[in-house]
Amino acid sequence: MNPIKRVVNYLLEINNAKRTPRTGWHRLGIRPAESISEHMAATAQIAYILAQMENANAEHAAVLALFHDIGEVRTGDEDWISRIYKNKDGAECAAFKAQIEELPMKPAISRIFEEFKERKTKEALIAKDADLLELAVQAKVYEESGFDGALTCVVGIREKITTASAKKILSILETSHMQDWWMEIPEISRAIKSCAAPKTRRPHK
Secondary structure, eight states: OHHHHHHHHHHHHHHHGGGOOOOHHTTTTSSSBHHHHHHHHHHHHHHHHHHHHHHSSSHHHHHHHHTTTTTTHHOOOOOHHHHHSSSHHHHHHHHHHHHHHHHHTHHHHHHHHHHHHHOHHHHHHHHHHHHHHHHHHHHHHHHTTTTTTTGGGGHHHHHHHHHHHHHHHHHHHHHHTTTTHHTTTTTHHHHHHHHHHHHOOOOOO
């Protein structure tokens, strides 16, 4: 196959990541659920931030995170229930190898995927922590949006996270509210406090 045509086919395939939902959220009745594309994009940014905090190679950690779930375009995202009956890692690895077959940059992409799966480098550990943190953030948002049970998806995350920075972030996240990001913008925070301040009553003449 023409190498450029093979690249085009790959681009058309990964576009489907935008329409492939994270299955666990569907189990909770969340429609529409986060896609694997949205998950990977957010995970890559978290990985970059974590790597900066951990004095690691931020660009490399972000790239590892950016490709980590791409095999799910073919296999679908496997949740806790389906994993009882399916070998998620085996199926995903097989799908990924087929996806990149004949790509001119196959060796480079293959190394990225393998490094993430093996988790023997600092950047790979950071990328996995970012994967878990993104899950925790999304679960919190869904839970506070009324989807009871979303936080059950993060059971055991604290034990799985390896970096000190990720543990600190998770600890603060657990006591935060999904609206804090905008309510704590200085201009908005001041306005809210001003509106909430008790008004002094004028004395009667």
